[in-house]
Amino acid sequence: MNFCIKNDRLGTGMSIVNFIGSPNIGGELKAKFLIIHYTASGPEADTARYFSQDTANVSAHLVVRRDGSVTQCVPFNVVAWHAGKSQWTGKGGTRYSGLNNSAIGIEIENWGPLGKSAGGWVSWTGAAVDGSKVIEARHKFGVPDCGWEVFTTAQIETVIAAAQAICREYAIEDIMGHDDIAPGRKSDPGPAWDMAAFKASVRGGGPFQLNRQRALDIRARIASGEEETFPEDVVSALVAGQHPVRVFRKWRGMTAVALARAAGISQPYLSEIENGAKDGSLSVMKRVAALLNVTLDDLAG
Ligand SMILES: [Zn+2]
Secondary structure (H helix, E strand, C coil), X not given: CCCEEECCEEEXXXXXXXXXXXXXXXXXXXXXXXXXXXXXXXXXXXXXXXXXXXXXXXXXXXXXXXXXXXXXXXXXXXXXXXXXXXXXXXXXXXXXXXXXXXEEEEEEXXXXXXXXECCXXXXXXXXXXXXXXXXXXXXXXXXXXXXXXXXXHHHHHHHHHHHHHHHHHCCCCEEEEHHHHCECCECCCCCCCCHHHHHHHHHCCCCCCCHHHHHHHHHHHHHCXXXXXXXXXXXXXXXXXXXXXXXXXXXXXXXXHHHHHHHCCCHHHHHHHXXXXXXXXXXXXXXXXXXXXXXXXXXXX
């Protein structure tokens, strides 16, 4: 997926993305930062529509739905109201407060923290949330352990592509979570959003590790009895962000030397794949998947 930006509107090259304007805006924006949010809402809520009402008093530049579709609500050269009371120390020790005046905001539709009830996971509104879409984790700023709705693969791919376009077009110094600029007051995007992997992917320093999502997919397939059961430590290593080739190679008890030789590639090339420095070619990944007796999907970074 690839986006481009023309006249401060996100587009796909052929056309601009869906635009639902918000009246909740300020003056001119010269963006230095990109802030990632979740909406704390369910699939029925239409956040972009909500932002179009002046009574909402909030807005963001982009809203990304669970199906990966994106709506722009505010042009990127206009201040949107997504950050609220916030502060950040930028490069060279420059202090910023009220980050709306220096940041583009992306809202990703997601429930955020979830509570546990007798019947399973529930949102703050009491809505039931499918357990296969939930991880249990502690927020880095000490919100007690709870459930967090995972972001969909489609959302992750859309936000990466949008962030890449934004970073190409504007002098973006850094990408932060709302929780980074308003610690204690805000907890979005929270532990289900792998910010380090996301930033690496936006920079193009390596393939985005969708490992957590893949691990959850594997968990769901195990639950439905579709395939052999991977041990919990395999799933945990994937959730922790280790490259699937390394995780599955170790699980199969193969050394890097043996796998490289069997796949007909050099060991340094295999290391680069396992470090995320290189994507293996399709033919190499097919051979590796066959040797490790996993599917190609299980190995995709
Ligand atoms: Zn937020």
